[in-house]
Amino acid sequence: MTELQRESLRNVVIISSAGAGKTSLAEALLFATGTVPHLGSIAQGTTVSDFEPEELHRRSSVSTSLLRCSWNHRTINLVDPPGALDLLGEAFMTLGAVDGVVLVFSASSGIRSELMRVWAQVTVLGLPCLLFINEMDKDGSSLDGIAATCYRDLGMMPLPMSLPFGSGAQLEGVLDLIQESLVTSRKEIPTVQQLPIPRDMKTSVEEARKRIQEGAAECDDRLLEQYLASGELTREDVISGLRLGVQAGTVVPLYCGSAIKNIGIVPLLNGIVDFLPSPMDRTLRVPLKGLHPGRGETVSRRAVQEDPFSGIVFKTLIDPFVGRLSYVRVLSGILRADSTVFNSSRSSKEKTGHLYTVLGKKHVVVPLAGAGDIVAIGKLKETQTGDTLCDEHDPICYPKTALPRPVLSFAIEPKSSADIEKISLGLHKLIEEDPTLEFSRHADTKEMVLSGMGQLHIDLALEKLRRKYSAEVVLHMPKIPYRETIRATAQAQGKYKKQTGGHGQFGDCWLELAPLSRGEGFKFENRVVGGAIPRNFIPAVEKGVLDAMQHGSLAGYPIVDCRVAVYDGSYHAVDSSEMAFKIAASMGFKKALESAHAILLEPIMSVEVEAPADHIGGVIGDLNARRGRILHVEAKGQTEQITALVPMAEMLTYATALNSLTAGRGSYAMEDSRYDEVPHELAVRIIETNKVSIHAAVH
Ligand SMILES: Nc1nc2c(ncn2[C@@H]2O[C@H](COP(=O)(O)OP(=O)(O)OP(=O)(O)O)[C@@H](O)[C@H]2O)c(=O)[nH]1
Ligand SMILES: [Mg+2]
Incomplete structure (x- = not known):
């Protein structure tokens, strides 16, 4: 090139x-x-x-x-x-x-x-x-x-x-202040007509032209001197001055x-x-910086053919029939079709298939792409959006672009069992095309959860899932992963004894439950002395406790932030077994729980909302109504940024609400922050609802 x-x-x-x-x-x-x-x-x-x-x-x-x-x-x-x-x-x-x-x-x-x-x-x-x-x-x-x-x-x-x-x-048409002409055009023909500036527009054009001359002169000392001396710059000088100003951002x-x-x-x-x-203009001024993946040191590249090849993938398209297409910006060197490149973001080699220039859905095969160009590569296997491709002998890895995080989640269910596999496969492909979409199975609720940037994003994902992968799903609000914990210390005995025919089952332990601070999870202590329970049965006691903790006594949610100590018990030389101690520990835990003052916890989100200043009152009022706690409000130009803690249960439909509160001008981001106690009245309702659904499930 x-x-x-x-x-x-x-x-x-x-x-x-x-x-x-x-x-x-x-x-x-x-x-x-x-x-x-x-x-x-x-x-x-x-x-x-x-x-x-x-x-x-x-x-x-x-x-x-x-x-x-x-x-x-x-x-x-x-x-x-x-x-x-x-x-x-x-x-x-x-x-x-x-x-x-x-x-x-x-x-x-x-x-x-x-x-x-x-x-x-x-x-x-x-x-x-x-x-x-x-x-x-x-x-x-x-x-x-x-x-x-x-x-x-x-x-x-x-x-x-x-x-x-x-x-x-x-x-x-428009008055072109650089060419100093009237440019008229029609939508039926691509060419334009250049005409002299009409007489009645001359004064306003002259004023605007003066501003351009001054603007250009201010970008370059040489031009400023010339302008001050003669009061006029040539068109070429105006263009070169403005070019400097535009590229400097002034x-x-x-x-x-x-x-x-x-x-x-x-x-x-x-x-x-x-x-x-041009690509070269930019990188000669400020070379592109990345890390050497092996040595970790900073290395730089310019958009010239003499530098080793490097590029970034900024878009991935996956078509079930045509396969994968990766749009890559060649940042340095030359990218050739049918060659091997190194994906430094994943430490893997990739074979490039054909290279194409792209015009919408039309692709034209090209043999190579030089520094600065943008092309599509066919059939890369592992490369994802955001990855760096480079010369394996002279590697570089560019920093990844930080993307906005999803704010809206739905639980998804297959419409029929035939859809189950297609959903997972299809969604993983859609996420490769769009890294702001997330799909996971929630550890607590066991639901498949699809998260996106808003209702439109989710709707689009489902439409594509149907069109490209023939998979149909039903959406519903995700279950809130409530948890339970205890407020008081309590002790109880768990004793399991069974005599059936041959040898029986015997396990006996005394447990003490005590609350831990929020977020501390679970701790287990063995305080048994004098061999009341032989050492080899203690892990079974812990396992029994852990099993029982999966389902709390209030509404069946997992119990967290609880310390359990086993401090006494007894055993039988023949009938005791790991199974018996496990069952005994579960029984003991459940019994102690009855007097440990169990409470319900809910996930709290840390939320950042940006909204125009004239809508801020409504946004704050709405967050308060959602049981939110406003931590901070800060002006940022014409917008205000609110930081708040809000229960997840209140944020499920926030995307739509914020849209209507701010006429589409607000935006927000949120992430899991911690668990807090559910207010009493609400907890009673949640517990009641769960009893109904448990009852319904049984009958
Ligand atoms: N009257 C008028 N309408 C326009 C003009 N340009 C675009 N529109 C209309 O505005 C609407 C949106 O135009 P698009 O070109 O899709 O806008 P966009 O920015 O690409 O939209 P998104 O991709 O959805 O962000 C369409 O109905 C266009 O016909 C214009 O110059 N004059
Ligand atoms: Mg558009």
């Missing part, structure tokens, strides 16, 4: 709040570059990017798509992730695979929390950004107030590069238009090519 080719790549992800027009914009970019002959639409389900059945009937993206087009002799790899909060993990994963971002706002709706979360990560990674204000064809849309919103919510001051010409349904060029009308797309394409960095 020549120097020129490497310079000519742009890897760009489009990000926005859900439904702001990413996929429509991607389609318009493909159309304007002549990659596709017609401008597809979301309404008709004809975009290149959204092709999965789940996307077509929802009319919104559910999976990241990869697209490729060319503009001004540059190749642009476009990544179009879904915008929905539940599918945020997809956007997170793509950020490590690109060198720049096109951030899309719709002129009519604001910035929602899902975008703020992705934006925070964009800022951490220092990815240069262009802004596209979409939906300028809608009545009432304008650029007024956009700059203020950007400053308030995203901490950036965008610099307009284009202005709308006409408004609402009469939007005809300038965010703003474009506007309408994706579905193919308006304002060409200036944006010029911006992508002129201002966003």
